[in-house]
Amino acid sequence: MDKFQIAFWFLSALAVFSALMVITRRNPVYSVLYLILTFFAISGHYLLMNAQFLAIVNIIVYAGAIMVLFLFVLMLMNLNKESEPQRNKYLIWAGGISGGLLMYVLIAALESPDSPKITQPGAGSIGLISNLGAKLFTDYVLPFEISSILFLSAMVGAVVLGKKGD
Amino acid sequence: MPISYYIFLAVIIFSIGVTGVLIRRNAIIVFMCIELMLNAVNLLLVAFSKYHHQRMLVLDASNTTAGTEGQLFVFFIMVVAAAEVSVGLAIIVMMYRSVHSVDINFLNRLKN
Numbered sequence: 001m002d003k004f005q006i007a008f009w010f011l012s013a014l015a016v017f018s019a020l021m022v023i024t025r026r027n028p029v030y031s032v033l034y035l036i037l038t039f040f041a042i043s044g045h046y047l048l049m050n051a052q053f054l055a056i057v058n059i060i061v062y063a064g065a066i067m068v069l070f071l072f073v074l075m076l077m078n079l080n081k082e083s084e085p086q087r088n089k090y091l092i093w094a095g096g097i098s099g100g101l102l103m104y105v106l107i108a109a110l111e112s113p114d115s116p117k118i119t120q121p122g123a124g125s126i127g128l129i130s131n132l133g134a135k136l137f138t139d140y141v142l143p144f145e146i147s148s149i150l151f152l153s154a155m156v157g158a159v160v161l162g163k164k165g166d
Numbered sequence: 167m168p169i170s171y172y173i174f175l176a177v178i179i180f181s182i183g184v185t186g187v188l189i190r191r192n193a194i195i196v197f198m199c200i201e202l203m204l205n206a207v208n209l210l211l212v213a214f215s216k217y218h219h220q221r222m223l224v225l226d227a228s229n230t231t232a233g234t235e236g237q238l239f240v241f242f243i244m245v246v247a248a249a250e251v252s253v254g255l256a257i258i259v260m261m262y263r264s265v266h267s268v269d270i271n272f273l274n275r276l277k278n
Binding site: 004005008012015016019020022023028031032035038039042045046049050051053054057058061062065066069070073074076077091092094095096098099100102103106107110111112115116117118124125126127131132135136140143147150151153154155157158159161162164 | 167168169170171172173174175177178179180181182183184185186188189190192194195197198199201202205208209212213215216217219220221223230231232233234235237238240241242244245246247248249250251252253255256257258259260262263268
């Protein structure tokens, strides 16, 4: 077992553990913090696959921007007490069993005895910023510009929705 | 690492997200579970882009940029997720102002 495999198993265990913590903590602030941990673990997976640009963007956009937005909203709402009422226990069990069955079916359907390996760390340079940037600004320049319009409309929509009174 | 390990990891994280949507009533937690599912799909896209890149290299050694599209899709998914979160959180804040709760069982009060 080399360093790459140890890192893979550690990051996988961290991602699954913190994802479980996200859905089981009663306090929403803890959920947000564990979700940030999950995003860092997934960024570590991107680094192992030599997708360096996506690893950095994942940390900046998800852990940096989106999760801070979640934290702001949570603290704005003053929900950091045990404000979630107890739900019907049978419904929780039903939800857990449904999710577990979904996982079981997907894994059983996708299992293959001799699955091919993907590359070792450091191999392949498609995830580097030069390659992605060249592709983004030649073949995909129109979707890139359209996404800026999407951001503008989302920003205007958020401001209009968040304005107090009308 | 075999590609199936990444598939299983993504399936497990995705299922945890689905379970979270089913068992939680806090609208913000439900929203966070959707982000979790999006990230599972992103992880799978990156793994398959690496896999495709490697397979195309075997066929044609000069084709060094195969699989770039998968990582660009991940980038666009992140862009759309950021826009979605800003609008969705604004809607949740608006809902909280009117009913003073983020319990999704109160969502049916929007009709009044």
